[in-house]
Amino acid sequence: MEMETKDVIERKYEIKVVWPMVLLASLIVAGILTGFYCMLFENVSGATYIWTIIVFLLGGIGIGPGAHRYFCHRSYKTSRGVKVFMIICQQISGLKSLHSWCRIHRTHHKFSDTDRDPTNINRGFFFSFVGWLLIRRTPECKAEMNRIFMDDLKADSDLVFQFKYYPILYMTITLGLPIFIPYYFWNESILIGFGMNMFRYGLNIFQQFVGNSLLHMNGRKPYDKSFSAIDNALYNIITLGEGYHNFHHAFPFDYRSNELFEFSHLASLTNLYIDVMAALGLIYDRKFAPPHMIARRVARTGDRSHILSKLNSKDNTLWGYGDPDMHPDEKRDLEHVETSEKIVNLQSITAVIKKYRI
Ligand SMILES: [Zn+2]
Numbered sequence: 172m173e174m175e176t177k178d179v180i181e182r183k184y185e186i187k188v189v190w191p192m193v194l195l196a197s198l199i200v201a202g203i204l205t206g207f208y209c210m211l212f213e214n215v216s217g218a219t220y221i222w223t224i225i226v227f228l229l230g231g232i233g234i235g236p237g238a239h240r241y242f243c244h245r246s247y248k249t250s251r252g253v254k255v256f257m258i259i260c261q262q263i264s265g266l267k268s269l270h271s272w273c274r275i276h277r278t279h280h281k282f283s284d285t286d287r288d289p290t291n292i293n294r295g296f297f298f299s300f301v302g303w304l305l306i307r308r309t310p311e312c313k314a315e316m317n318r319i320f321m322d323d324l325k326a327d328s329d330l331v332f333q334f335k336y337y338p339i340l341y342m343t344i345t346l347g348l349p350i351f352i353p354y355y356f357w358n359e360s361i362l363i364g365f366g367m368n369m370f371r372y373g374l375n376i377f378q379q380f381v382g383n384s385l386l387h388m389n390g391r392k393p394y395d396k397s398f399s400a401i402d403n404a405l406y407n408i409i410t411l412g413e414g415y416h417n418f419h420h421a422f423p424f425d426y427r428s429n430e431l432f433e434f435s436h437l438a439s440l441t442n443l444y445i446d447v448m449a450a451l452g453l454i455y456d457r458k459f460a461p462p463h464m465i466a467r468r469v470a471r472t473g474d475r476s477h478i479l480s481k482l483n484s485k486d487n488t489l490w491g492y493g494d495p496d497m498h499p500d501e502k503r504d505l506e507h508v509e510t511s512e513k514i515v516n517l518q519s520i521t522a523v524i525k526k527y528r529i
Pocket residue numbers: 279382383387400416420
C-alpha cells in the first residue's frame with residue numbers, strides 16, 4: 172500500500188524539464204540583467220525611461236483588462252477596434268498567445284488548487300511562480316486544458332491570427348518594436364533599447380507570476396475560505412490592482428478586482444482603464460456582482476475577516492435555510508419549495524445545502 176502511494180506520487184509529479192522553455196527563461200533573465208546594467212552604468216535618456224513606462228502600461232492593459240477581464244472572463248463588451256488594440260497590448264506583454272493564456276487561466280479557475288490546475292499552489296511557491304512553465308504538466312491537467320471551453324476564442328479570427336503567427340508577432344511587437352522606436356526617433360543605442368525593453372518585459376512577467384503564486388498563499392479570504400486565493404493590499408500595489416484575488420475567484424465574471432463599487436478604480440489600474448473606456452462609450456455591459464450577492468457569499472463561505480462579518484456577528488453562522496440575510500428572491504423561491512408537493516423532506520434539503528454550501 173505504501174509502495175502504491177509512493178508510485179502514485181512519483182507518477183503525478185514526475186519532473187520532465189522542458190528545455191526550450193528553460194533556454195528562453197535564461198535568455199529573458201539575461202535580458203533583464205542587461206536592463207539593470209544599462210540603468211546603473213549607461214546613460215539612459217529621459218525619453219527612454221518614459222517610453223519604458225508607457226510600454227509597461229500598454230502591456231499591463233493587455234494583461235489585466237485585456238487577456239484577463241475581456242478575453243478570458245468576458246466581463247464586459249466592446250467594439251472590434253478596442254479588441255484589436257487589446258490584442259496588440261497583450262502581444263506587447265509577451266505572455267503567450269491569448270489562446271494559450273486563456274486556456275491556462277480558465278483551467279486554473281475551474282480546478283484551482285488541484286493537480287488539474289496548471290499553477291497549483293499546493294506544489295509550492297516555486298512551482299506556481301515559474302516552475303509550472305519549465306516542466307511538463309500532469310496528464311490530468313493536460314486533459315482538462317484540452318477539455319476547457321474555448322469555442323468563443325476559437326471562433327474569433329483575430330485571435331486565430333495571433334495564435335498562428337505568434338512567433339513572428341513575438342519577435343516584432345514584443346521584442347522588436349519597443350527597441351526600434353527609441354533607436355529611430357531619439358537615437359537611443361540598441362543596447363539600451365534592448366535592456367530597457369527586457370526590464371519592462373520582466374516587470375510584466377513578474378506581475379503575472381505574483382498573481383499565480385503569492386496571491387494563492389497565506390492571507391485573508393473574506394469571500395470564500397475553501398480555495399487558496401487571498402486578498403492582500405500590498406500585492407494589490409505590486410500587481411497594479413489585481414491583489415484582491417479571493418474576491419476575483421469568488422466572482423470571476425466581475426469586471427472589478429474589488430467591491431469598492433464606484434471607487435473600485437481607485438485601487439486598480441484595470442478597473443480605471445475599464446471605467447474610463449466605459450465613460451467614453453468604448454466599453455459597455457460591464458458585469459458585476461450586486462451587493463446582496465456579495466453579502467450572501469461573505470456570510471456563507473467567508474473566513475469572517477470581511478467588515479460585514481464583523482458588523483453582523485449574529486449573522487456569522489453558515490448560510491442555510493431561512494437565514495435573515497437571504498435575498499427576497501431566494502425567500503420567494505423557498506416559499507414555492509415549501510408548497511410543492513414533490514418536496515417532502517425540507518430537512519434533508521437543508522442538510523444538502525449546508526453540506527455543499529450551495
Ligand atoms: Zn488565481
